[in-house]
Amino acid sequence: MDQPSPSSVPGNWFVDPVFLGVPGVRKDDEALGWQADALCAQTDPEAFFPEKGGSTREAKRICEGCDVRSECLDYALENDERFGIWGGLSERERRKLRREAM
Numbered sequence: 001m002d003q004p005s006p007s008s009v010p011g012n013w014f015v016d017p018v019f020l021g022v023p024g025v026r027k028d029d030e031a032l033g034w035q036a037d038a039l040c041a042q043t044d045p046e047a048f049f050p051e052k053g054g055s056t057r058e059a060k061r062i063c064e065g066c067d068v069r070s071e072c073l074d075y076a077l078e079n080d081e082r083f084g085i086w087g088g089l090s091e092r093e094r095r096k097l098r099r100e101a102m
Helices: 033-037 057-064 069-078 091-101
Strands: none
């Protein structure tokens, strides 16, 4: 599997909300339907995939007000996402959360 370079945003980092439907109106049978309501889908993806050593502050601030933050974090943990801010946590913070859960 190709690893993204530290300064690039993965092409599949989110599902296009238009594909999923109208934000706020989602079908429960859609596995990734929560992404239509994600605030990150309405902002610059660069904030969620900062360069190594770059600030995560902006992404985490956006996550704080997101209605689907818990679904996002669950997705990242279940799919072992290695890059980016998901559910308000960095990859290092998600690793720590996994270790503490064991």
